[in-house]
Amino acid sequence: MKVTIDRLGHLGDGVAQGPNGTIFVPGMLPGEEVEGDLQGDQLADFRILTPSVNRVKPPCSHAKTCGGCLMQHASDAFVADWKLGIVKGALAGQGLEAEFRPILTSPPKSRRRATIAARRTKNGALMGFHARASDMVVNVPNCQLLHPDLIATFPGLEALVKLGGSRSGEVSLTVTRSLAGADVMVVGGKELDSGLLLELARVTESFGFARLTWNGETVALRTAPMQRFGKALVSPPPGAFLQATAEGEQALLRSVALAIGPARKIVDLFAGVGTFALPLAERAEVHAVEGDAPMMAALEKGANNAQGLKRVTVETRDLFRRPLEPDEFKGVEAVVIDPPRAGAEAQMATLARSGVPVIASVSCNPISFARDAKTLIAGGYHLDWVQVVDQFRWSAHVELVARFSRS
Incomplete structure (x- = not known):
């Protein structure tokens, strides 16, 4: 059976239309003509008849057997456009659009x-x-x-x-x-x-x-x-969250700092061990909130032992069950929020009713981000821009920072 790949699925598989519905072909790119045996909704024992101009030789000798990387057969420019498209598509699904800054991609051999x-x-x-x-x-x-x-x-x-x-x-x-x-x-x-x-x-x-x-x-x-987070040194508890690459972490941090601007009183929600809270404390007072007590203890110890930081306070709190309420943001000039993949539906709902001038939203899931963005916009916020950060190179994973502001 011959098919032409129309697009990529959300996990990077080539997607084509067959006589009886959708067909998936792993490792393919849009525009490629492929021939193989149809088994269910998958094309097996396939070969490429017409390769895409975006197809490249995988840089890794393990690419054919290892499942760790999905997109080594595609050019960097193609992958960058694809990942931008994933985020734009998620926003479009909620009826939203935004200005996008150029994607920032971590280099090879950088996963820490x-x-x-x-x-x-x-x-x-x-x-x-x-x-x-x-x-x-x-x-x-x-x-x-x-x-x-x-x-x-x-x-x-x-x-x-x-x-x-x-x-x-x-x-x-x-x-x-x-x-x-x-x-x-x-x-x-x-x-x-x-x-x-x-x-x-x-x-x-x-x-x-x-x-x-x-x-x-x-x-x-x-x-x-x-x-190291800025001037602070932290010993995270075993298994604590850490950004995948140092380059990706710095890209996210620069974007967050740009989003919040000159704010001098910041609340950092889902603060982890201080990825954002501690560097931002070099120029602003920061209240860090996180549901994991050992991570909060590590952040607090790092802040107490660092020199040259503004006041840092910590609060262990389950933000899914007990989000900060609008009155708890009194006097706060900016919020940084970096929830897990599920997003922060309850916390975004209370933020939408707050008077915080600026929100820097960090996300590792475009779908939950778009849902939460719609909540903020319905509450009177404007989505100013989105910065996509690709620190999971050659994968389908996407991270981003977005700036929301009140008029």
Whole structure:
């Protein structure tokens, strides 16, 4: 069967129209003519008859087998336009439009945090990313996505899997680059006993890991895994949220700072460990609110130990169940809000009724962002501009910052 790809789906699959409905073809680009065998709504054993001018040779040697990157076969310019289109389409779905600033994309080999899948084998360990739509683990020694410091942790991670992995189950290893070395969190490892504890501590020391957390318990701490936010140093709790790349974090921070302008009293909602709150505190008073108490404690400690910051206050509060009410924003000149993927429906509803002059909205989900944007606009705000930030290079993931203001 021959089909021509019309567009890309939200996960990057090529989408075509067949005689009986929609057909999906992975790894294709709009305009390409493809021939293959139709199996359900998928085209199998396909080959490209007419390639797109936007098709390029994947830069990674693992591109054909690894499922970690979906769009390495497309030019950077095409991917940038596609991601802008994802956000514009989400806004259009709510009847909205906006001015878009040029997209900012993180470079290759810049991902500072990743979750690696691993299994213990008869002769060692198999470690890497899953193949697409499969539980098969693909070894990725030449990964073009991860920071070289993360690639350098692979021998140590393999040693952990040999010690505490299972041949019948999969181990998940989340590795984060810190100023003091790798911060490693293992889930799915063997139950701890005294012998395993000693061996894990030995591996941590031998390979220079800053911290090792095993099934939720910190079992070795060689040194605090510090992250820098402006003038402040913070040691996040295990598993705490961190932006995927340092370049992406700075792009988001610059956009937030541009959005709020000269505001001198700021509320940072869903503040995490201080990604925005601590750098902004160099020029403004900041009240940081977050539902996770350990993250709030880390932020507060970082603020207290930093020099040259304005006043920083913290509040542990579930913003889904108990959002800040309009009267709690009295005197606030700007709000920064960075909710999880589900968005912040309840908090946006109270913000829409507040008198806050400017809101910098950070989002990792264009759909929930567009829904929340409509709420703010219905409450009297204007969507001034949107800045798309692509720090999940070669994926379908999109992040953004948007500026809302009251007339």
